[in-house]
Amino acid sequence: DQQVKQNSPSLSVQEGRISILNCDYTNSMFDYFLWYKKYPAEGPTFLISISSIKDKNEDGRFTVFLNKSAKHLSLHIVPSQPGDSAVYFCAAPSGTYKYIFGTGTRLKVLA
Amino acid sequence: DTGVSQDPRHKITKRGQNVTFRCDPISEHNRLYWYRQTLGQGPEFLTYFQNEAQLEKSRLLSDRFSAERPKGSFSTLEIQRTEQGDSAMYLCASSRGGGDEKLFFGSGTQLSVL
Numbered sequence: 732d733q734q735v736k737q738n739s740p741s742l743s744v745q746e747g748r749i750s751i752l753n754c755d756y757t758n759s760m761f762d763y764f765l766w767y768k769k770y771p772a773e774g775p776t777f778l779i780s781i782s783s784i785k786d787k788n789e790d791g792r793f794t795v796f797l798n799k800s801a802k803h804l805s806l807h808i809v810p811s812q813p814g815d816s817a818v819y820f821c822a823a824p825s826g827t828y829k830y831i832f833g834t835g836t837r838l839k840v841l842a
Numbered sequence: 843d844t845g846v847s848q849d850p851r852h853k854i855t856k857r858g859q860n861v862t863f864r865c866d867p868i869s870e871h872n873r874l875y876w877y878r879q880t881l882g883q884g885p886e887f888l889t890y891f892q893n894e895a896q897l898e899k900s901r902l903l904s905d906r907f908s909a910e911r912p913k914g915s916f917s918t919l920e921i922q923r924t925e926q927g928d929s930a931m932y933l934c935a936s937s938r939g940g941g942d943e944k945l946f947f948g949s950g951t952q953l954s955v956l
Contacts, residue, residue: 763943765945767947772950774935774948774949825887828939834883835883835884
């Protein structure tokens, strides 16, 4: 079974600086990982994904890095903006087409 | 692409009552998922459908919970004899499949059991 851990429940960053959010998983049998952003009282919104054939995927200010040997993902946001303040979840596959989510990291970007 | 739609947005019920939630996925998506989220936790998998077939149910899902997806379109999630511990945000998501596994979530149904 897959387990996903986001060990930092919260993170505060100054506007314009880099935000780094981390995620660890246990089962490397499957190979496609997802990051989501969630605002209060809304559903999670897809942010960026990465396949295990890559070690990096970039989309604008967002970059996800995958370290397969360490079973570790990180999401970099640069430069961070106040509108990025939200809870961020990573998700790893468990079995066929099912995703397990971490407990999330609450990011606060200070103006 | 009109997004995933869930109804109602909020439901308050008394313990012991039955409730039913509806989810309309993105029209060309053949996979549909139900997740549950409580405060301070990530979304917790409940069940998923490939077209009309329910392919997996979480071990955590008691027999008071049932989900259907008739004709492979919208889905309903019913909770019978609700308990206070059922209070949570119930999230529906859909995905296109066929190698595109991104899940797109609806806004959720917030259930409060009094």
